[in-house]
Amino acid sequence: MKAVLKSIGSIDHDPKTYIPEDKKAFSIALTLSIGSSQSNGADYFDLFVCSPEWLCQHQWIPEILRHTLIVRKYDLDEITETINSYIEKCHCDTWMETAEKLSRYFAWEFEDYSV
Template identity: 40%
Template sequence: MRAELKSVDSPDVDFETYWPEDETCFSFPIELRIGPEGSNASDIFQMTVCTPAWLSKQNAGMTAVLGENLLIVFGYNWEMIHSYLENRINRIMAGDWPALALKLSRFARWEFENYRE
């Protein structure tokens, strides 16, 4: 089974019109809908797109920072960012959806990450 990126959205950014004031220092959250290739089903995975300059500015004076659920980019080009995500996600394979979702959750927060029945 292969993962397929179905869509990318952001509660803060309209990708049709957004352009950061500083192309080298910005951050915004994204929600990725990912599911099995060829299926209409998908789960939500979340991460933050940011630049090294934004990380540095937000964490000034810190010794270290853990980079959980971050996509670190070096400038703003939404088409290239989307293409990177699509290529990275669509290469991931596993035997079933739970195993596939676990692999995806290594770099993006899965909506069911700590779910227990």
């Protein structure tokens, strides 16, 4: 099953028009809508994007960072290209298997969900 990025959004900013106040030390939380290329539906995945300088200023304790993309500059085209390259690695037979693979990189809305 082929997964595709259907949209990128953010609660705090419009990713298309976002201009960081500090171009060297910035962060933005993105919500990715990713679904099967064969359907209109999608699941939500979160990704935190930040610069190394932002990390130096805000991460005071040792921590394993998951679901985080570190970039030198805010360039939505470059970020989207990077996201798409990771999505392309996550093809499986079913959507559930594909979404579980995607959750290695992006925080899936149904991760650890049990019925």
